[in-house]
Amino acid sequence: KAGVTQTPRYLIKTRGQQVTLSCSPISGHRSVSWYQQTPGQGLQFLFEYFSETQRNKGNFPGRFSGRQFSNSRSEMNVSTLELGDSALYLCASSPGPGTNQPQHFGDGTRLSIL
């Protein structure tokens, strides 16, 4: 069974631009969560989606947004990029509420802001 797939793996942008990252969950998984990992802050929760609805949101500015499609695939968008947005962005999927199955992570998108 294929794992969580994130595209692209690497991305370079400049300040002020916007970026969209994509995540395809494990087949059959309906919940998708996003995390940001930086050397200074570690792994931090961004948001979680289930059935195309945002269920939970971390403490990030409104420049960070996401959405989920009917096939459970998810995208996250960061607008007006800042140098501090340079990070590894990780997506994780799980079957969804009502089970105690763990989240499984993709290998992330490494975003560099110049």
Place this chain on the structure above:
Amino acid sequence: DAKTTQPPSMDCAEGRAANLPCNHSTISGNEYVYWYRQIHSQGPQYIIHGLKNNETNEMASLIITEDRKSSTLILPHATLRDTAVYYCIVRIPIGGSSNTGKLIFGQGTTLQVKP
């Protein structure tokens, strides 16, 4: 979610058991203990989870104390490929709260397996 405390780093000889401790003294009765590890440049990998009973799978064993205030992840025969950062996470069970998909990661334990 309850906070966890882990040693920042540990060493282990190849072939020996690696025992990684985690303190979670404020854990609630319905909160599970999860372990993940992250090898450089990869996403976190799920290892094991449990509530109160000891658990074992093909990767590791999880020993939870009777009072549930601490746990130990055991890698029975560590190999060089087990060198990674290991995260202990306590979370509310899915369905038991609105915080269903939110994992709170600490700084973890960097395990160095040496030849």
